[in-house]
Amino acid sequence: xxxxxxxxxxxxxxxxxxxxxxxxxxxxxxxxxxxxxxxxxxxxxxxxxxxxxxxxxxxxxxxxxxxxxxxxxxxxxxxxxxxxxxxxxxxxxxxxxxxxxxxxxxxxxxxxxxxxxxxxxxxxxxxxxxxxxxxxxxxxxxxxxxxxxxxxxxxxxxxxxxxxxxxxxxxxxxxxxxxxxxxxxxxxxxxxxxxxxxxxxxxxxxxxxxxxxxxxxxxxxxxxxxxxxxxxxxxxxxxxxxxxxxxxxxxxxxxxxxxxxxxxxxxxxxxxxxxxxxxx
Amino acid sequence: xxxxxxxxxxxxxxxxxxxxxxxxxxxxxxxxxxxxxxxxxxxxxxxxxxxxxxxxxxxxxxxxxxxxxxxxxxxxxxxxxxxxxxxxxxxxxxxxxxxxxxxxxxxxxxxxxxxxxxxxxxxxxxxxxxxxxxxxxxxxxxxxxxxxxxxxxxxxxxxxxxxxxxxxxxxxxxxxxxxxxxxxxxxxxxxxxxxxxxxxxxxxxxxxxxxxxxxxxxxx
Numbered sequence: 001x002x003x004x005x006x007x008x009x010x011x012x013x014x015x016x017x018x019x020x021x022x023x024x025x026x027x028x029x030x031x032x033x034x035x036x037x038x039x040x041x042x043x044x045x046x047x048x049x050x051x052x053x054x055x056x057x058x059x060x061x062x063x064x065x066x067x068x069x070x071x072x073x074x075x076x077x078x079x080x081x082x083x084x085x086x087x088x089x090x091x092x093x094x095x096x097x098x099x100x101x102x103x104x105x106x107x108x109x110x111x112x113x114x115x116x117x118x119x120x121x122x123x124x125x126x127x128x129x130x131x132x133x134x135x136x137x138x139x140x141x142x143x144x145x146x147x148x149x150x151x152x153x154x155x156x157x158x159x160x161x162x163x164x165x166x167x168x169x170x171x172x173x174x175x176x177x178x179x180x181x182x183x184x185x186x187x188x189x190x191x192x193x194x195x196x197x198x199x200x201x202x203x204x205x206x207x208x209x210x211x212x213x214x215x216x217x218x219x220x221x222x223x224x225x226x227x228x229x230x231x232x233x234x235x236x237x238x239x240x241x242x243x244x245x246x247x248x249x250x251x252x253x254x255x256x257x258x259x260x261x262x263x264x265x266x267x268x269x270x271x272x273x274x275x276x277x278x279x280x
Numbered sequence: 281x282x283x284x285x286x287x288x289x290x291x292x293x294x295x296x297x298x299x300x301x302x303x304x305x306x307x308x309x310x311x312x313x314x315x316x317x318x319x320x321x322x323x324x325x326x327x328x329x330x331x332x333x334x335x336x337x338x339x340x341x342x343x344x345x346x347x348x349x350x351x352x353x354x355x356x357x358x359x360x361x362x363x364x365x366x367x368x369x370x371x372x373x374x375x376x377x378x379x380x381x382x383x384x385x386x387x388x389x390x391x392x393x394x395x396x397x398x399x400x401x402x403x404x405x406x407x408x409x410x411x412x413x414x415x416x417x418x419x420x421x422x423x424x425x426x427x428x429x430x431x432x433x434x435x436x437x438x439x440x441x442x443x444x445x446x447x448x449x450x451x452x453x454x455x456x457x458x459x460x461x462x463x464x465x466x467x468x469x470x471x472x473x474x475x476x477x478x479x480x481x482x483x484x485x486x487x488x489x490x491x492x493x494x495x496x497x498x499x500x
Contacts, residue, residue: 080496089493102289109401111289114297116492117399128394128495132318145399147302201496
């Protein structure tokens with residue numbers, strides 16, 4: 001169809017028909033695009049010798065595509081357990097976890113590996129880079145598992161390293177990089193196959209205040225640039241500022257979910273500012 | 281938990297998903313080579329058990345060949361005793377390799393868990409460990425065969441005279457159809473490498489059973 005004049009907005013019958021079609025498609029679109037992670041009454045019970053420990057007591061939540069979520073809670077609250085459930089690293093005792101509307105419990109080993117390789121990128125507190133590989137090789141390892149050819153791997157890897165600001169250090173091994181630099185390489189690695197979700201377990205846990213801030217800033221930028229959903233389990237109050245929602249966990253249950261607009265953190269941040277300024 | 285066989289997950293069929301996860305042998309080789317050469321000290325410890333066993337085997341081979349060259353055939357009971365010693369040596373070597381590699385798996389639990397988080401299948405982990413063992417076995421065997429042969433040649437030379445050694449069957453096969461020197465050399469290397477790989481199976485299976493969640497653990 002050749003446009004010979006600017007298109008006019010639809011009127012009358014056409015408009016009605018389009019509206020009807022949109023209404024029919026809406027629930028399907030919502031199902032496909034809105035929620036990337038859903039949990040339904042997830043429970044986890046651990047057997048510690050003779051004692052049964054209820055790590056999670058029924059957690060139900062929905063995470064939208066593109067959100068930046070922080071899961072916060074004290075030690076033993078079930079934060080890490082919930083994190084493991086969402087990331088497909090562990091199976092719930094009861095209840096379900098859905099990623100892209102797919103029930104994780106139904107996946108076999110291959111599908112789980114595929115999910116971890118292409119849909120989810122992981123960032124760890126201890127960086128977890130392979131010590132015998134260079135930065136570039138670490139970043140391209142997920143690409144090897146995804147079957148990407150070597151030249152393309154190298155180009156994409158270098159691009160990712162450039163984005164995190166470590167292009168000149170592509171040839172360095174983790175032992176030759178600082179903590180902050182290692183975490184940047186880890187972030188680049190998490191993005192290797194353009195995942196829909198990045199799961200970060202205490203990403204700033206082993207970093208000083210200043211470096212931690214830089215990492216959080218980098219994650220927020222990537223969240224906005226690429227629309228990748230970021231789910232972070234953390235103690236770090238600096239995360240509160242960049243999160244769209246904060247999920248507070250206590251005793252294996254969701255205590256509250258805070259929306260960005262309602263987060264009050266002046267007091268906490270002010271204290272930290274003082275500490276940082278003192279160091280700088 | 282049953283699904284129709286033609287159901288799709290993530291928009292792909294099961295076959296497509298299987299095909300899309302891969303670790304080419306060349307890449308596995310590259311990664312394993314890296315591990316072996318960079319952790320050289322640890323690799324040498326594992327390879328030294330192979331070195332010693334293969335050195336022993338090759339020394340026995342060489343001694344038998346030298347005896348033949350000097351016209352002193354070893355009788356069947358003596359040969360059987362030597363064979364028995366060599367087998368014991370290989371058994372001890374195998375236990376040593378299993379031990380060293382199990383230690384290696386324990387040390388690398390976080391890396392293995394991380395690789396699983398990156399999408400590695402259990403068989404990829406097994407592949408990497410077996411290639412590593414094959415490499416250490418190969419280099420240990422070559423070095424061991426050389427050392428064993430050299431020492432026994434020197435010793436036999438002093439015993440029966442270096443001139444007699446000239447009659448040794450140097451080729452792959454000797455005149456009467458049994459193995460010659462080069463043949464023994466090859467057999468020793470192959471035996472040592474196979475021993476290494478077979479011993480690595482238990483540790484490799486243990487490594488493959490580690491979970492992705494182990495990448496998050498703080499202790500072993």
